[in-house]
Amino acid sequence: MPASINCEGIYAKIYRCITSIPEGRVATYGQIAELCGASGARQVGYALSATPVELDIPWHRVINAKGEVSCRSHGAGDRIQLQRLAAEGVVPGRQGRIDLTRYRWQPSPGNLPEDEFDLPGWG
């Protein structure tokens, strides 16, 4: 990892937390915030905006509380995010929103997704 990222920095924590999101699963900004001890969802958003590409973290698995991909001021990141999510089976529902009740990452032992519901093909 780049030297510009301190292991004890809150951003680094956020990055690591996001790295733990399994494939085919998503997490909300607020969820990540509480998970890594950030001050708030906004901090996670700030961190994500500054995500170094060399980290190769699954940043696309982080969406907002509405189950929608956040719009950003610059670049086509949102489009890429949708694209990558669809590539791993995470697709928006009929309302154009990702069903958090189905795709939300639940970092609890024994509650892992592989033991639960089926992912794609529900529509």
Next chain:
DNA sequence: CTTTTGACGCGTA
């Protein structure tokens, strides 16, 4: 040191 810049969440009306 100061200033700028952001991928949010929630309550309320």
Next chain:
DNA sequence: CTACGCGCCAAAA
């Protein structure tokens, strides 16, 4: 459903 306001903090220049 939309609109508005507030809270919040790190990193780079």
